[in-house]
Amino acid sequence: MSVELGHFALIMAFATALIQTLLPMWGAVARDxxxxxxxxxxxxxxxxxxxxxxxALTMAYIGSDFSVANVAMNSHSTKPLIYxxxxxxxxxxxxxxxxxxxxxxxxxxxxxxxxxxxERLLASVLSVxxxxxxxFLLFIILTSNPFxxxxxxxxxxxGLNPILEDPGLAIHPPMLYLGYVGFSIAFSFAVGALVHGRxxxxxxxxxxxxxxxxxxxxxxxxxxxxxWAYYELGWGGWWFWDPVENxxxxxxxxxxxxxxxxxxxxxxxxLKVWTILxxxxxxxxSLLGTFLVRSGVITSVHSFASDPxxxxxxxxxxxxxxxxxxxxxAWRAPSLKQGGLFAPISREGALVVNNLFxxxxxxxxxxGTLYPLVLETLNGSKISxxxxxxxxxxxxxxxxxxxxxxFGQSLAWKRGxxxxxxxxxxxxxxxxxxxxxxxxALTRGGPVAAPLGLGLGVWLIxxxxxxxxxxxxxxxxxxxxxxxxxxxxxxxxxxTALAHAGMGITVIGISATAWGVxxxxxxxxxxxxxxxxxxxxxxxxxxxxxxGFREDxxxxxxxxxxxxxxxxxxxxxxxxxxxxxxxxxxxxTYGFGQLYASVNEILPxxxxxxxxxxxxxxxxxxxGAIVMALGGALSLADRRARIALSxxxxxxxxxxxxxxx
Amino acid sequence: MRRxxxxxxxxxxxxxxxxxxxxxxxxxxxxxxxxARALSSELRCLVCQNQSIDDSHAPLAKDLRVLVRQKLVGGxxxxxxxxxxxxxxGEFILLKPRFSADTLILWITPFxxxxxxxxxxxxxxxxxxxxxxxxLDGAExxxxxxxxxxxxxxxx
Numbered sequence: 171m172s173v174e175l176g177h178f179a180l181i182m183a184f185a186t187a188l189i190q191t192l193l194p195m196w197g198a199v200a201r202d203x204x205x206x207x208x209x210x211x212x213x214x215x216x217x218x219x220x221x222x223x224x225x226a227l228t229m230a231y232i233g234s235d236f237s238v239a240n241v242a243m244n245s246h247s248t249k250p251l252i253y254x255x256x257x258x259x260x261x262x263x264x265x266x267x268x269x270x271x272x273x274x275x276x277x278x279x280x281x282x283x284x285x286x287x288x289e290r291l292l293a294s295v296l297s298v299x300x301x302x303x304x305x306f307l308l309f310i311i312l313t314s315n316p317f318x319x320x321x322x323x324x325x326x327x328x329g330l331n332p333i334l335e336d337p338g339l340a341i342h343p344p345m346l347y348l349g350y351v352g353f354s355i356a357f358s359f360a361v362g363a364l365v366h367g368r369x370x371x372x373x374x375x376x377x378x379x380x381x382x383x384x385x386x387x388x389x390x391x392x393x394x395x396x397x398w399a400y401y402e403l404g405w406g407g408w409w410f411w412d413p414v415e416n417x418x419x420x421x422x423x424x425x426x427x428x429x430x431x432x433x434x435x436x437x438x439x440x441l442k443v444w445t446i447l448x449x450x451x452x453x454x455x456s457l458l459g460t461f462l463v464r465s466g467v468i469t470s471v472h473s474f475a476s477d478p479x480x481x482x483x484x485x486x487x488x489x490x491x492x493x494x495x496x497x498x499x500a501w502r503a504p505s506l507k508q509g510g511l512f513a514p515i516s517r518e519g520a521l522v523v524n525n526l527f528x529x530x531x532x533x534x535x536x537x538g539t540l541y542p543l544v545l546e547t548l549n550g551s552k553i554s555x556x557x558x559x560x561x562x563x564x565x566x567x568x569x570x571x572x573x574x575x576x577f578g579q580s581l582a583w584k585r586g587x588x589x590x591x592x593x594x595x596x597x598x599x600x601x602x603x604x605x606x607x608x609x610x611a612l613t614r615g616g617p618v619a620a621p622l623g624l625g626l627g628v629w630l631i632x633x634x635x636x637x638x639x640x641x642x643x644x645x646x647x648x649x650x651x652x653x654x655x656x657x658x659x660x661x662x663x664x665x666t667a668l669a670h671a672g673m674g675i676t677v678i679g680i681s682a683t684a685w686g687v688x689x690x691x692x693x694x695x696x697x698x699x700x701x702x703x704x705x706x707x708x709x710x711x712x713x714x715x716x717x718g719f720r721e722d723x724x725x726x727x728x729x730x731x732x733x734x735x736x737x738x739x740x741x742x743x744x745x746x747x748x749x750x751x752x753x754x755x756x757x758x759t760y761g762f763g764q765l766y767a768s769v770n771e772i773l774p775x776x777x778x779x780x781x782x783x784x785x786x787x788x789x790x791x792x793x794g795a796i797v798m799a800l801g802g803a804l805s806l807a808d809r810r811a812r813i814a815l816s817x818x819x820x821x822x823x824x825x826x827x828x829x830x831x
Numbered sequence: 832m833r834r835x836x837x838x839x840x841x842x843x844x845x846x847x848x849x850x851x852x853x854x855x856x857x858x859x860x861x862x863x864x865x866x867a868r869a870l871s872s873e874l875r876c877l878v879c880q881n882q883s884i885d886d887s888h889a890p891l892a893k894d895l896r897v898l899v900r901q902k903l904v905g906g907x908x909x910x911x912x913x914x915x916x917x918x919x920x921g922e923f924i925l926l927k928p929r930f931s932a933d934t935l936i937l938w939i940t941p942f943x944x945x946x947x948x949x950x951x952x953x954x955x956x957x958x959x960x961x962x963x964x965x966x967l968d969g970a971e972x973x974x975x976x977x978x979x980x981x982x983x984x985x986x987x
Contacts, residue, residue, distance in 0.1 A: 412881045514956035526948045534941035541937045551933055554875045556883065556926025563941045585979070770888075 173238055176226025177317035180267075183219035183274070184307040186212050190277075190300030194293035198365070206293035210281040213296050216303060217278035224271045227264060227316050231257050237323045240264060240316045246329035248718060256340035257330050262464065262480075263316035265343060269460070270306045272344075272351045277303065280355060280380070287376055294362035295355070302354055305487045313480045332719070332745035332752050338398035345391030346418060350456040352384025353425055357453035360446045361495060364502040369442050374435035377449070379806060381432060385425050386802040392418050393795035401755050406766050406783045408683075408791060411557045416539040417459030420532050424452040427528035434518045437583060441522070443503050448525070450499055454492040455532065461488050462539070516586045520578030527571035534563040572626055572677065575670055576633025580640070594640050598632035616685060623681025630674030634667040662808040669801025676794030679762075682787035689782045692773070702784030704765060705729050706738065711772050719745045721754065724769045724778045728758065735760065740767040740780070762787045856896055863903045870909055871896055873927050874916065883926055 190212035197205025227240070231254045236242040244261045245254055258264040277299035284292045310316070359377045363369040395418065400408040409415060428448040434441045461484045512518050538555045545551055576598060580591045606625030613621065641663065642655035687702040698707045706726040714723050721743040728735040740756035756767035763786040770779040858864040868885060874895065876887035884892040884899075895916075902912045916924050928934045 407886065410881060514952075519956070522952060526945070526952065530941055530945045530948060533944055537937060537940045541934075545933060549933070552921060552923040553928045553934065554923050554926050555928055555937065556873075556875060556881065558873050558927030559937070562927075563938075567941065567945070 172226045176223040179219045179222040186216045187300045187303040195297040198290045198293040209293040209296035213277045213281040217274040220271050220274045239318045239320045242327045246327040259343050260334045263314045272347050295358040298358035298361045342394040349384050349388025353453045353456050355380040356449040360449035364498050371439045374432045378432045382806050386799045389799045393792045397792050411560045416535050417462045421455040423528050423532035427525045428452050430521045434521050450495040517581045517583045531564045531567040579637045598636045601632045602629035620681045620684035627674040627678030631671045634671040638667045662805045665801045665805030669798045672794045672797030675790050679790030687784040692779045694777045701782040719743050722772045738767050740769040762789050764788050867900050875926050
């Protein structure tokens with residue numbers, strides 16, 4: 171019953187989303203406040219209906235209602251509750267429903283917090299959101315119905331794909347979708363601005379928090395996905411330049427560019443047309459990511475649905491929104507008033523350079539990801555574009571950009587003083603060089619790239635510290651005043667410093683992978699194996715049964731010198747239901763490094779074929795991403811970014827906006 | 832910090848890196864083995880999804896790893912081995928596509944884009960500089976400097 175209710179609610183949601191698309195836009199163009207006012211209410215109703223549909227499906231999962239095809243195929247009555255709930259988005263239909271739910275949630279939030287926005291802008295933003303929701307709701311209803319019933323109800327479900335049965339899965343997709351879909355707000359604002367032919371600093375002030383929010387979630391989502399692949403796929407890599415990973419990296423790069431260009435727009439009322447274009451491109455790349463993953467154009471763990479009809483439908487959606495957005499841009503952008511010109515040596519000039527590098531690297535990733543597909547369609551040649559390509563194109567761009575970051579951070583707005591910046595950064599630069607030299611000397615004969623990368627990371631962190639210090643410390647100031655000034659700094663300044671330092675931390679973690687040690691051997695019981703600073707020896711190999719699986723476990727003891735450092739175990743696991751084997755890696759964290767064990771095979775004579783890695787500082791890769799997200803959150807908490815303005819400001823802002831119209 | 836550096840140091844001196852994919856495949860000659868690793872990390876496992884033969888557990892990947900090592904021991908150059916594999920399996924096996932008419936656009940796009948964008952920015956900033964020169968005369972310039980100084984001393 172509730173399943174049918176969910177299905178019905180979904181269809182109703184399509185109807186209300188259609189209303190949300192058409193009436194407010196009409197109202198906005200015809201300047202009819204009553205029609206424009208429909209936007210907020212229809213956004214709330216659409217969200218409510220999609221929420222009902224979503225909860226209905228979740229209830230079917232929790233109640234193990236195997237008469238629903240989707241539940242029967244992706245759940246099992248013995249699954250722990252968390253995997254029943256996360257099972258909803260473990261499959262194509264459910265994850266699309268989650269996608270749409272997040273989309274309409276964002277629209278409802280904009281409607282809720284958009285009280286201070288000019289009415290016409292709000293109406294057109296919500297209208298575009300409605301149009302996107304319409305397209306995807308139609309996609310679900312026509313090609314991917316999660317509520318389809320089975321005539322033959324099975325006794326039990328088929329269970330979840332064991333790779334997906336993991337706490338990582340419970341968090342990774344929602345995070346990623348919050349990021350992808352969050353960028354739709356920037357897209358809608360861009361289209362709204364193009365429709366009105368008006369764009370100003372107020373626009374940027376409304377867009378920025380949403381972009382920042384999406385960026386935080388996408389950052390965390392990508393980091394989660396990377397860590398999940400690292401421990402689940404069992405060969406210790408954390409980034410594979412896989413098309414699916416690239417699909418999430420592209421919007422992140424473009425979104426990071428957007429984040430920086432909105433700052434310029436907000437502060438200096440410049441870069442307007444470029445910011446609009448970036449908004450469109452960022453969400454286009456999010457849609458492209460959805461398409462790549464969902465259509466089955468690329469084969470990977472993620473594309474659980476390879477149905478050509480779905481692919482063509484999503485391609486249609488893609489064409490409509492990307493093509494439509496860009497066409498609108500080409501038509502209307504020339505009529506937008508360009509922002510002021512500015513000096514190249516200034517904060518805004520540096521941010522433009524940042525945008526150039528980020529956008530170019532996003533394009534490099536895009537070209538590398540799609541090139542094999544396009545080439546094969548054009549002339550039938552099959553080529554591969556793998557990690558070596560990206561290491562030669564995108565990575566050098568990243569490195570150039572990161573070297574420049576501390577300079578940009580220290581430059582003043584309007585007119586920067588490069589010599590002064592150089593002097594201020596001298597200490598940070600010295601620190602980076604010393605760090606590089608010391609590690610180089612200590613690891614002589616080792617990989618050269620690692621100390622260089624470490625130096626770059628230190629440069630970023632020290633550069634951020636310099637920025638904060640020069641803002642609150644001056645020789646002769648009493649320490650109390652310094653602390654006071656530090657507290658008095660805007661949170662966005664702290665946020666920037668923290669995010670850039672987080673990037674530095676990640677860079678150090680990545681560089682340190684070059685120092686990783688791999689030991690591979692077939693070992694007998696108590697036979698020592700040296701892995702970096704540690705010695706491991708096989709304690710026992712045994713069979714074990716767990717909830718929903720059975721496994722062959724190899725257990726090792728770890729010693730460092732003469733000190734025992736505990737046990738580490740890795741197993742070959744067979745999941746009941748699907749009888750699918752997986753390798754469970756054993757990971758123990760020492761300091762910031764990790765010892766990683768992955769069993770190949772347990773031989774009949776009791777010996778174990780095992781692969782060990784010692785990965786120094788590897789946790790910094792993800793730790794840095796968390797610091798970046800924290801920096802983003804701090805910026806979001808800044809007074810300037812809050813949308814809920816005081817009543818006075820609100821009136822002043824909307825008056826200013828109207829006056830400019 | 833010292834502890835960490837010491838740890839790294841120990842990591843380096845104590846271990847002779849056992850660069851190998853499966854224990855029985857390791858070549859005795861360390862130089863050759865290193866080349867084998869570098870080479871196989873750029874070769875695609877044909878039956879996997881976007882994995883190099885160096886990472887893959889698939890039997891075909893193992894066969895290819897052994898083949899690469901045999902060729903290396905036989906004295907073939909890296910390029911000769913690549914050419915041999917492309918002959919046998921097509922360009923698809925190379926994770927790093929070779930520069931050719933087919934891959935021209937792939938390789939030059941990022942750099943062209945960066946160059947074009949850079950040129951555009953340089954031209955634009957020149958223009959900005961020119962307009963500024965045109966607008967301000969000496970007296971205005973002095974007044975501007977005065978204002979800027981005032982701002983610098985009160986602000987920041």
